[in-house]
Amino acid sequence: MLRRLAGGEQTVGELAEPFRMSVQAASKHVRVLERAGLVRRSIRGRTHRLRLDAGRLAEAQRWLSYYERFWSERLDALDALLQSEAPESSQALPPSAREESDP
Amino acid sequence: MSTSADPESGVARAVRRFAVPPARVFDAWLDPALVGRWMFAAGGDEIVHIRLDPRVGGAFSFKVRRGEQEVDHVGEYREIERPRRLAFTWGVVGDDASDGVTVDIVPLEDGCEVTVSHRMHPSWTEFAPKAAEAWATMLGALDAALAGRSSETPARTAERGA
Numbered sequence: 534m535l536r537r538l539a540g541g542e543q544t545v546g547e548l549a550e551p552f553r554m555s556v557q558a559a560s561k562h563v564r565v566l567e568r569a570g571l572v573r574r575s576i577r578g579r580t581h582r583l584r585l586d587a588g589r590l591a592e593a594q595r596w597l598s599y600y601e602r603f604w605s606e607r608l609d610a611l612d613a614l615l616q617s618e619a620p621e622s623s624q625a626l627p628p629s630a631r632e633e634s635d636p
Numbered sequence: 637m638s639t640s641a642d643p644e645s646g647v648a649r650a651v652r653r654f655a656v657p658p659a660r661v662f663d664a665w666l667d668p669a670l671v672g673r674w675m676f677a678a679g680g681d682e683i684v685h686i687r688l689d690p691r692v693g694g695a696f697s698f699k700v701r702r703g704e705q706e707v708d709h710v711g712e713y714r715e716i717e718r719p720r721r722l723a724f725t726w727g728v729v730g731d732d733a734s735d736g737v738t739v740d741i742v743p744l745e746d747g748c749e750v751t752v753s754h755r756m757h758p759s760w761t762e763f764a765p766k767a768a769e770a771w772a773t774m775l776g777a778l779d780a781a782l783a784g785r786s787s788e789t790p791a792r793t794a795e796r797g798a
Contacts, residue, residue, distance in 0.1 A: 596756060597648040600735075601639040604650035604752040608637070611664055611674040615656045 542575070542582040646756040655747040662719035662741055666690040676700050692716055696724070711737075726754070733757035
């Protein structure tokens with residue numbers, strides 16, 4: 534049934550049925566998931582069918598992982614740069630005292 | 637160094653300790669002569685320009701060339717509290733949304749600890765926690781129903797199964 538949910542369509546009633554959840558309560562959940570782009574609704578006549586779109590959650594996870602790596606690499610590079618320029622004293626040098634470097 | 641990427645809150649984090657004083661780390665983010673040397677130093681990015689206006693409301697543009705493509709990282713500084721906190725928006729020219737980044741610098745006895753928190757655009761973070769939770773609840777109850785068990789606490793891993 535999980536595969537059915539992921540690959541197929543359910544009405545709100547069908548989704549609610551196994552949970553002993555009212556259609557109303559299930560509808561509320563479904564609307565939140567819809568707004569987040571995780572569930573898509575198609576309407577035929579009076580029947581609303583819902584389809585899981587787990588791609589959006591996976592996509593967000595991918596972006597977060599990307600930025601996690603992005604910033605950790607940059608902090609590594611910043612550390613290497615500051616270590617290589619570390620002055621004897623612990624005072625911070627004002628920018629004008631640093632060498633300008635070409636990009 | 638530690639990192640985390642939490643889809644529930646929509647925040648990616650990188651934490652690192654530095655053996656230099658907070659002010660040196662802080663200044664490196666706002667010194668155009670330095671930014672290019674650590675933010676785009678690796679991986680064959682060629683720097684086209686590094687421009688920044690280091691005041692609250694000031695804009696920055698860090699443009700690099702990657703092969704055939706030019707990528708312009710742009711944003712605006714929201715908080716500048718030297719040497720402990722820097723916050724700015726972050727996006728790439730051409731994308732619709734822009735994210736928020738904060739840099740928190742905590743002094744330590746022999747240096748400092750830096751935490752970069754990258755928060756995805758609000759259109760995601762507004763709904764992500766509720767969506768993940770709602771989904772976990774539904775799948776957990778579904779799981780229990782399928783197994784013929786009475787309702788149990790939904791498994792947290794159910795959200796990854798989505």
